[in-house]
Amino acid sequence: MIVPSALLALAFSEVAFSLPSPAAIPGGAGLNETPVYQPLSPFDYQSFILGLNQEYLEFALFQDALNTFSDEQFAAAGFTPNDQYLVQYMLEQEVGHITLIQNILGGPDNAPKACNYSFPFETVQDFVDLSMKITRTGESGVFGFIDHLDSRAAATVLGQAVAVESRQQMVFRQFEGLFPFPYSFIPVISQAMAWTAQTQFTTSCPATNPKIEWQAFPYLNITNAPNGTALPDGNFSTPSLSSNRTLSQPGNTVNLAWDAPGMQVGPDKNYTTTTNASAPKFAAWVSQLNTTYTPLTNISGNTAQTLQPDATTIFGNDTSTTVNGTIFVLITDTDLYVTPFNFSLIDAHVVAGPALYIAG
Ligand SMILES: *[C@@H]1O[C@H](CO)[C@@H](O)[C@H](O)[C@H]1NC(C)=O
Ligand SMILES: *[C@@H]1O[C@H](CO)[C@@H](O)[C@H](O)[C@H]1NC(C)=O
Numbered sequence: 001m002i003v004p005s006a007l008l009a010l011a012f013s014e015v016a017f018s019l020p021s022p023a024a025i026p027g028g029a030g031l032n033e034t035p036v037y038q039p040l041s042p043f044d045y046q047s048f049i050l051g052l053n054q055e056y057l058e059f060a061l062f063q064d065a066l067n068t069f070s071d072e073q074f075a076a077a078g079f080t081p082n083d084q085y086l087v088q089y090m091l092e093q094e095v096g097h098i099t100l101i102q103n104i105l106g107g108p109d110n111a112p113k114a115c116n117y118s119f120p121f122e123t124v125q126d127f128v129d130l131s132m133k134i135t136r137t138g139e140s141g142v143f144g145f146i147d148h149l150d151s152r153a154a155a156t157v158l159g160q161a162v163a164v165e166s167r168q169q170m171v172f173r174q175f176e177g178l179f180p181f182p183y184s185f186i187p188v189i190s191q192a193m194a195w196t197a198q199t200q201f202t203t204s205c206p207a208t209n210p211k212i213e214w215q216a217f218p219y220l221n222i223t224n225a226p227n228g229t230a231l232p233d234g235n236f237s238t239p240s241l242s243s244n245r246t247l248s249q250p251g252n253t254v255n256l257a258w259d260a261p262g263m264q265v266g267p268d269k270n271y272t273t274t275t276n277a278s279a280p281k282f283a284a285w286v287s288q289l290n291t292t293y294t295p296l297t298n299i300s301g302n303t304a305q306t307l308q309p310d311a312t313t314i315f316g317n318d319t320s321t322t323v324n325g326t327i328f329v330l331i332t333d334t335d336l337y338v339t340p341f342n343f344s345l346i347d348a349h350v351v352a353g354p355a356l357y358i359a360g
């Protein structure tokens with residue numbers, strides 16, 4: 001039967017009229033309430049003060065570099081004036097992120113204040129590599145807790161900040177002349193892992209600041225880690241938009257050394273590293289959606305070796321390999337199966353870490 005087109009149009013318009021309005025579609029949370037852009041639980045509060053310290057730390061890092069290096073030193077590292085300005089602009093982005101989280105915490109008078117920070121860079125290359133790793137810790141640290149926050153409203157605006165942090169991380173890879181993002185997903189880490197990383201650069205805080213309650217794990221070093229700015233010919237790399245530089249391969253031997261628990265670390269050395277784990281057995285490689293375990297071998301005291309994991313793809317054919325880009329490495333006592341939303345269950349099994357490793 002041939003339906004006259006006028007009839008068809010009528011039929012469609014009746015369908016359109018009978019559809020429910022979008023607001024009536026069942027499900028969703030927080031759609032018809034006044035948003036509360038504030039912590040709603042101790043979990044929220046501790047997550048936001050951790051996030052704020054990360055933003056202060058990044059501000060201090062970029063400011064330190066801009067104060068330390070002359071225009072000539074940036075130019076000698078292959079930075080154009082516009083590249084250098086991009087670092088300046090990222091500093092300004094941090095002011096926005098700091099203000100946002102201060103507002104969530106009741107404004108600048110009520111929020112914790114900036115601490116003193118210290119960064120172990122001597123050259124522009126060191127600064128760029130360190131910034132790439134610190135912004136990776138920042139983005140993954142927030143992605144680890146954002147969907148567990150009680151305040152969905154505050155999570156929304158924090159997510160808007162972390163999207164920019166992820167762009168910063170990518171720019172620093174490009175400043176190193178590395179491929180900008182050899183992966184499809186940003187990994188998540190726990191607050192304890194983010195705090196463990198922050199304690200390494202946070203030297204002293206105002207006495208009025210609240211104590212950060214997340215666990216700090218013993219530190220882990222990868223003593224033969226690939227150097228993101230070193231070229232095979234002995235020179236350093238320079239900024240490039242996209243490149244095909246190989247730093248490490250599946251099967252590489254990785255040398256690990258970690259501290260015993262009980263060290264005084266962090267601001268005013270007022271935090272003690274702890275672990276709930278038993279004997280070290282695995283290296284955990286936290287990357288994309290996946291945590292991949294490789295057995296530790298040649299364990300001797302607090303050192304061991306392991307092999308960089310195989311180039312397994314996340315979802316099979318033509319998807320990216322699980323271990324590529326900047327990976328978090330941990331020492332664990334078991335190969336616990338965790339996925340992004342229950343990742344922090346691994347905390348009870350962490351012997352040491354994280355350390356950052358550039359794979360691929
Ligand atoms: C930062 O360090 C300076 C110099 O050591 C010190 O005077 C100041 O009190 C410290 N500030 C904080 C917030 O710890
Ligand atoms: C090292 O790299 C810089 C920046 O690309 C370049 O100016 C310099 O000539 C290189 N030096 C050597 C020895 O290749």
Ligand SMILES: *[C@@H]1O[C@H](CO)[C@@H](O)[C@H](O)[C@H]1NC(C)=O
Binds near residue numbers: 123125228229231236
């Ligand atoms: C990494 O390589 C850079 C040269 O680009 C060098 O300045 C730096 O000292 C190296 N870092 C380490 C930890 O060896």
Ligand SMILES: *[C@@H]1O[C@H](CO)[C@@H](O)[C@H](O)[C@H]1NC(C)=O
Binds near residue numbers: 244246
């Ligand atoms: C990237 O490098 C790999 C290994 O060196 C090589 O097989 C591949 O062809 C290169 N890709 C491009 C686009 O140059």
Ligand SMILES: *[C@@H]1O[C@H](CO)[C@@H](O)[C@H](O)[C@H]1NC(C)=O
Binds near residue numbers: 221
């Ligand atoms: C890790 O490396 C740092 C910096 O080189 C060093 O001070 C520390 O002693 C090392 N720790 C271990 C356990 O190797």
Ligand SMILES: *[C@@H]1O[C@H](CO)[C@@H](O)[C@H](O)[C@H]1NC(C)=O
Binds near residue numbers: 207
């Ligand atoms: C260290 O932390 C304790 C609470 O755990 C606090 O009473 C003390 O003031 C802190 N010391 C410094 C120097 O921040």
Ligand SMILES: *[C@@H]1O[C@H](CO)[C@@H](O)[C@H](O)[C@H]1NC(C)=O
Binds near residue numbers: 297305306
């Ligand atoms: C452990 O040490 C032995 C002897 O030094 C070496 O042959 C082996 O490759 C090491 N294992 C790993 C995984 O590096």
Ligand SMILES: *[C@@H]1O[C@H](CO)[C@@H](O)[C@H](O)[C@H]1NC(C)=O
Binds near residue numbers: 290315322340
């Ligand atoms: C990586 O994680 C995703 C999400 O949990 C899962 O679907 C996928 O099978 C994992 N891939 C590998 C190689 O383990």
Ligand SMILES: *[C@@H]1O[C@H](CO)[C@@H](O)[C@H](O)[C@H]1NC(C)=O
Binds near residue numbers: 315316
């Ligand atoms: C991978 O590709 C092979 C060959 O084209 C095909 O037989 C297989 O079904 C593919 N597997 C997946 C997970 O897509």
Ligand SMILES: *[C@@H]1O[C@H](CO)[C@@H](O)[C@H](O)[C@H]1NC(C)=O
Binds near residue numbers: 336339342345
């Ligand atoms: C984490 O979640 C996955 C499902 O995504 C589940 O299979 C796994 O058992 C959970 N891990 C733990 C330690 O509960």
Ligand SMILES: *[C@@H]1O[C@H](CO)[C@@H](O)[C@H](O)[C@H]1NC(C)=O
Binds near residue numbers: 276347348
């Ligand atoms: C570690 O053990 C302490 C003491 O039993 C406990 O309070 C804490 O929740 C444990 N932490 C983790 C991550 O399991």
Ligand SMILES: *[C@@H]1O[C@H](CO)[C@@H](O)[C@H](O)[C@H]1NC(C)=O
Binds near residue numbers: 179244311324325
């Ligand atoms: C990592 O990603 C780069 C860029 O896509 C690719 O050339 C390289 O083969 C990958 N390496 C591994 C080990 O997957």
